Amino acid sequence: MSGKSGPGGASGRVHRSPHVAAALRERLRDTFWFAPTAGLVCAVALWWVLSDLDTRIVAHLKNEGAYAELGDLLAFAMDARTIVTTVSAAMMTFIGVVFSISLVAVQMASGQLTPRVVRIFVRSRISKLTLTVFLATFAFSLLVLTSYEGGAEPDPRRVTSAPLVQSLLTLGLVGLSLLLFVAYVSSTLRLMQVGPVLDHITRESLRALARQPHGPADRLPPGPGAVHVPHRGRAGVLRDVAVARLVRAARRQGAVLRLVPRAGDFVVPGTPVLTVHGGAAPSSRTVGRALSVGVERSPHQDPAFGLRQLSDIALRALSPSLNDPTTAVQCVDRIVQFLSAAVVLPLTALHHRDRRGDVRLVQEVPGWTDLVDLAFEEIRSCAAASPQVTRRLLAGLDDLLSLAPEERRKPLLRHRALLVEAVERTVPEAAGRAFALRPDRQGIA
Template structure:
């Protein structure tokens, strides 16, 4: 499997399939096709079954069940879609618009809606075929028991949907989903350091040709396998100057290409330029797909929103601080990972621990600078992160703790709060001089 993942076409196809499987309409189409297949199979089985079994149930028995499914699924699907839209809007307004993208990919919601619509399609097709006389009146055993099976699936997913609605869109469920997704994206990144490319830790060579951005937007994905294959074919080295999650503007340098010593053809430059633009996906919105930093930012925004005067919920901010700390506690240095076969022709900058800490804590540290309980918890987790095995992350946590302490000292108006925070911070051994 690891060998297959390094094949450019396979890697691109696998990521494309994953992206489409997260879309609601794809699951709906799949369930609709399964409904059509189920109807077709009932016809085939009805014809091969012995007469004694095939005629055990009359078609009018299945008609009542099909009518129940058709009528119920239309109402239930409409209710479910209304509930989903309402919860998505409420969550976006109350916590952060960024979590809306995650809620749209909720598997339970997508599967439930797909099953409901698929069952509706099944019932409609069966009713139409009954009205056309395709099903014989006396041979409907397979149709009846297939319909019973569809009803059983509907009941199971209806129960799952009701249980899911109890927490769907709540702060706890939303925060858990953001944290879980962020951990998964960090794990994917650490399992494939620098997106499989070489770590760009040294200054980019001055020689070479710059490739400019042709459209403004966020870098959502970088298919390094595809880019590496093109670079090998053209005997070139590609240094990516921007990373996942960066916002790039038109005519801004995106990468630098250094071609080998062989004869240089202008078409080669155009080929590597085209490969780079095909490999770097730029969108109008930031995505969670290859961007673990985006998850940290989303959690920080939830905390910052909770500290607004209209909500005034320091407890949520403290919970987000804990969640960000849990994610960062699993940080690994990409440059120290032992990799047997990195992509030879592509260089990507590794994640910066200082940037990660600012992504997760920067906004809430500013918006909660006057609140003692928020600042105390923030300093506590930063102190814990100073003992992280990775020295760069530990150092970045110590520096951030000093900066955030200075901001809190300048922002707090109550002397006793400033003194208590300073004393607690100084006792932990990280107070700035």
Template sequence: MQLWLIPTLYAIASVAAGFLVPRLESTFLAASLNLSTSSAQAYLSAVASGMMALTGIVFSIAFVLVQFNAVVYSPRLVVWFARDRLLFHSLGMFVATFMYSLSTLAWVDRQGAQGVPFLSAAIVAAMLVASVLMLAQLVQRLNNLQIMRVLQALGDTGRQVIVSTYQAVPWRTSGNAARAQDFQGTPELTVKHAGNPQSVTSIDIARLVGHARRMDGLIMMECGVGDTLLEDSVIMRAHGTTTLVPEKELSACVHLDEQRTFEQDPKYAMRLLVDVAIKALSPAINDPTTAVQAIDQIEDMLRRLAKCDLEACLAFDEAGDLRVIYRMPTWEDYLALAFDEIRQFGSTSIQVMRRLRAALVELAACVDGERARLVRDYLIHLDSGIERSGFDPQDRAAARIEDRQGLGLSHHQGGGAASRAPSEEMGRAVS
């Protein structure tokens, strides 16, 4: 549901209740609030005028605060904060309270009849209490814009996406992968994007498997989640088909939006964490500690990704036949996304270099085989960057010490460990 519909539905419901409830009350409920007409009018007028003033003040401050923090963290975080449903529910409740108060006010002393509608006045009081509770929740939610809570929220979201993307995938069963060689050659069907540039937010692999089975062919995806599709960008190609499926049905399996989302895209959570880190490392902010805290979340995500089968990009049907080949990031892609920009923009910070080195050394201990080799190569690359940096010899030696706090608790044995050559230090740490 579109978020703007939330306050709209609140407003429509309050207008409908404002017309219906007082009429039903006057017809079937002969109770009247033991309150003078002038007092009731003052009470309802105060609620109505106060809610509109509160709405303007609260949401002006909220949007300014969100914009300010999003500029400090990352411009891509603006949408994440602004799409919070609590924000729209709060706006809807404030507007509903205002409009229903006006409707009830119109029934006080209506046509000269003395009395105050009891039920309607009670509903106004209940809506006022609900508005106060929502205001408290909104203030608490804005308090979550603190940097540590933002980083933790991004990390939590990334961890959830990793689980849903790599572990809850029923189509990844074993099958005849060699069958892909039977579908070499010119594709029978090519699906292209038409329209304005849009980002791939998710791909319905299970549905594509069903279509490929109907066609008795193989679908090869030419785009991945997070890619931006331009006019005539190839989305997928179908090979070896005997029965063609309409392009609309195939393209409907690829969900598009104006911007990336977290769904099926662990890279996006990591991308935002990296954005926060490099923004903190900019000369305008110069906050390497925030970058170190972002690396904490990034390293945790990489450790979880290390336990996943990142190379499994094949989808099989129930008979074990290969039906869809899709694109997913490799371990090398994740390493580059996680560390390249932080290494480049943090090359003048000893604190960041020490934290990066600690992350790579401990990550190398969590993986083996080709993945471990890639981590060791990256560690050598990091050490060579330290050697080429503008640090003096003492700072270069300090930058080669692993420290999970950046500058706090070094992990080396003996006073001479810091002065070892980069390759020797790497070998000692990884072995």
């Protein structure tokens, strides 16, 4: 069961296991607290360093007897004090108003498209950066106010410290906050538009697909005496797998592990998550730390999640409450784009190897038929009465048929035949059927 590849590389899709930090990075991207918290910590640390620097500057000028220059710097610091006071008083109100408006925009986008678009906002770098800088500016300005000494005109001979560099940095943070505010508003407005959201979902799915290496397929046989490892954690969706942890655990036990659920599957306690071949099973703690189970799917190791989102948006657009076939056509555009990239890939089980080249973990992924069914089954059943969508579906299926190798044409032909049958059953007029069954990449050009 070592699974070493031969000269032809026939041991499946093999590659080095991704580092554990990759899974941690994805978990942090799905949180909205880490970046702002880190920003607040950095603001306090930066204030501490700059406060000491300002003290050293004042002490140096006093030792050199440069009281005139020190007086000018103190005058600048006192002038900047008004700005710092205003910033500290207004920043929290500004943050509350900005993000209240943003949450309303996200709510509108999720109602028009799909609730899954909320995660785009949560994972948005510009959103996290904006909130981080806003909070850091607020905290830093409050700390700077504690550094002022004396009254309106402090005596240069008696003052021991003055926020000179701190005041300059506060002004810089205010300017950066204004620039980020413009960028943030622009990003939020894009989130309310169909095209940018679909483009983001598609690019994210294609990146997830590209992260999975591809090669010839060779399934490892189950073999006698396989041991099943049950899930001991909470119920939820399998989001990510720390492949490196499982590979190391399998190497230590001299075993080959097969992951039973795929990324995106819902797992409940007691159901098998691993099958162990040829060695001892890893500990429950190791398995629990290697499997990330949450309440919602993640695209990191689950390219099919993008198709799920595109299909959801198309289905909502085709519902009688919205009746927006143009949005459905845009979804079909992106679905065809994704499938055209996947049609030439093997889409077979991933075989993860240890440093010696032995296969230690087998991970199943959705096959070509699974992806095609996910992409077209529900949309096809809801689009029979919309000629704009049926024409785009036919054009997309024809494009994929022209790209697909012979062994992958069957599911495409099946969906094309079912679409034709659905239109013929739904549209009574011969002229209407002929119009609805004419392939068109724009739907109705």
